[in-house]
Every structure is written in structure tokens, then in C-alpha cells.
Amino acid sequence: MMKKILVVAMLALLVVAGWLALAPGGEKQPVRQDAKAGPDKVSVRMKWFFAGTMTGWFAGKDEGIFAKNGMDIAIIPGGPDNSSIKLVAAGTDDFGVAGADEVLLARAKGIPVVAVAVLFKESPICFISKKARGINGPQDWSGKTIEVDYGSNAEIQYRALVVKYKPVNIKEVPYAFSLVPFIGDKVDVSVAYRMDQAVTLARQGIELSITSARDHGINPYGDVIITTEKTLRERPDLVKRFVKAAVAGFQWAIDHPQEAVASLVRNAPELKADNEAIVWRETIPFLVAEGGAEAIGEMKDDRWKDTMDQLLEFKALAAPVDLTAAYRNVPDEH
Numbered sequence: 001m002m003k004k005i006l007v008v009a010m011l012a013l014l015v016v017a018g019w020l021a022l023a024p025g026g027e028k029q030p031v032r033q034d035a036k037a038g039p040d041k042v043s044v045r046m047k048w049f050f051a052g053t054m055t056g057w058f059a060g061k062d063e064g065i066f067a068k069n070g071m072d073i074a075i076i077p078g079g080p081d082n083s084s085i086k087l088v089a090a091g092t093d094d095f096g097v098a099g100a101d102e103v104l105l106a107r108a109k110g111i112p113v114v115a116v117a118v119l120f121k122e123s124p125i126c127f128i129s130k131k132a133r134g135i136n137g138p139q140d141w142s143g144k145t146i147e148v149d150y151g152s153n154a155e156i157q158y159r160a161l162v163v164k165y166k167p168v169n170i171k172e173v174p175y176a177f178s179l180v181p182f183i184g185d186k187v188d189v190s191v192a193y194r195m196d197q198a199v200t201l202a203r204q205g206i207e208l209s210i211t212s213a214r215d216h217g218i219n220p221y222g223d224v225i226i227t228t229e230k231t232l233r234e235r236p237d238l239v240k241r242f243v244k245a246a247v248a249g250f251q252w253a254i255d256h257p258q259e260a261v262a263s264l265v266r267n268a269p270e271l272k273a274d275n276e277a278i279v280w281r282e283t284i285p286f287l288v289a290e291g292g293a294e295a296i297g298e299m300k301d302d303r304w305k306d307t308m309d310q311l312l313e314f315k316a317l318a319a320p321v322d323l324t325a326a327y328r329n330v331p332d333e334h
Contacts, residue, residue, distance in 0.1 A: 058263040085098050085106050094227065100118070125213065161213055220307035
């Protein structure tokens, strides 16, 4: 008897629940679960190992900017074995950081990544040699041993300079992801970020000759924020909130450099605050080019077209790609 009563009661509860789910007029109302679900867990894959150039990400996390925009963010290092484009395309990470030229090359291969904001509006990649060697640029590369970061946008810019200046008898060696070969004179020319490795070497008292593709008229956008076509299509609100928070984090870090670098080092204790403070200071001009801090994130059509034209000219791209699908300025309300 008791069992029968319980069954009847459960049926009654189901009927009531069904009536509550219906609005007047018989239309079912969407169940609101967002308030109970908590923040969206998102991951962003950096382009490289943690460094002062990434200060804005950690400031955004520690200052609660991502949390305020409904996200619990995981900032994950990149590196030679952790390609942001591959990991974002595979769905391992929701967002990533990559070079604009890398995005175009990926799309030419059918990889559906999309740039949704730009961070470095000028390319920070440079090629370094010790000043005593008298190597002042690609015109002096003939017969030299050069470290090449194969598969990266640094290689793309290196190849463009080789095509333009036609040095001969270059001995290429793979980039060691370390400054040791360069410091030990195992190579004549290496690749670096102008505001990162070049700063670290200068602080060690090593006099450098520095040249970049930008010095020779080749200046694609540097780091851009990427996601997939699927994420942009299915979760546009998440993409919008993510871009808004990322931009705000970098803006806050520009205004509060000491506190921002402290956040970076707290999350990456292998780094030294004094060195990364200089790296961050030298990073800021790349962020605020073309419009200042208020325009961080905003991409321009002509810069993307210039990047594609240069890739076509230097034969990195065999044919044009659809730029309208390669990037999208996501409204960020900043």
C-alpha cells in the first residue's frame, strides 16, 4: 500500500512540473540555468613559454576581469611542441595566440581558425647577431650560420628576407629554443622577440645588431587572438566576453605595470620580476600602435590585405585566401 501511495505522489509531482514548464498559452519556456551553472571554464593557449609579453593575460586573471565577464580562465604556455593553432583547431583549447601570417597559412591548409582580435599591431620578430661580427642585416647573411625557427611565423619572415636579399651559402640550423647557442658563438644569427630575448641579452651586457622584417618593409600583424569557426558560430557571446576581458586586462596592465608584472611572476615563478618589467615596458609600444590603448584588439582590413599580399609575393602562400573568413572584429564595448 505504501509503495502505491509513493508512486501516485511521484506521478502528481511530474504533472505539476510539466504545468510549471508551460507558459500561459501552452508555450514551453526555456529553462534558465546560467545563474546556477557558474562561470564558463575557458582555456587560452599562449604562443610561447610564459614571458613578460603576456603580462596582460595574468593581470586580467588576477584582477578578476575575466571572472567579472563570467569566465574561469586557464592560461596555458605554448612552445615548439604546443602549437596554439593546432590545439585550438583540435578543440583542446578554446582560444589561442598566434601570428597573423600563421592564421592565413593555416586557413590555406583548410584549418578553420579565425582571428578575433589583434594584440601586437607590429611584428616583434627580429634577427640578432653580436655586434662584433659586423652583420647588419640580411644583406650580410651570405656564408653565415643562422638559427631558423622552423614552422613558425619567424620562419615566414626569415624566408621573405632571404627571397628579397638572396644571400648564398647559408647554413641553417634548427632554433634551439635557448639562448645558449647564440651566447656560445655556435651561430652567427638567431631569431628573437625584440622586446624579449633581445632585452634579456642586452641586460647581460651582450652588444647586439638587430634587424627585423619590419625594417625591410615586411610588417604583418604580430600576435592575434584566435578561436575556431565553430566556437565563433555557436558561442558568439563567449567570444565577445573573452575579447572584452582580454583587452581590458592588457589596458589595466599598461596602467598598472608594477602590479601586473607581479601577477605574471606569481603565476610563473621561474621568471624574474626585474627582467620581465623591462620586457613588459618594451611590449607596450607593440600593443598601442595604431590608435593607442583604447584601440587594442581592433583589426584593420588593409593590414590583413598587406599581410596576405606579402605572403603571396614571397611565395609563402600559393593562392589568396578568403580574408572575410580569416578574421572578425568582435565587438568588445571597450
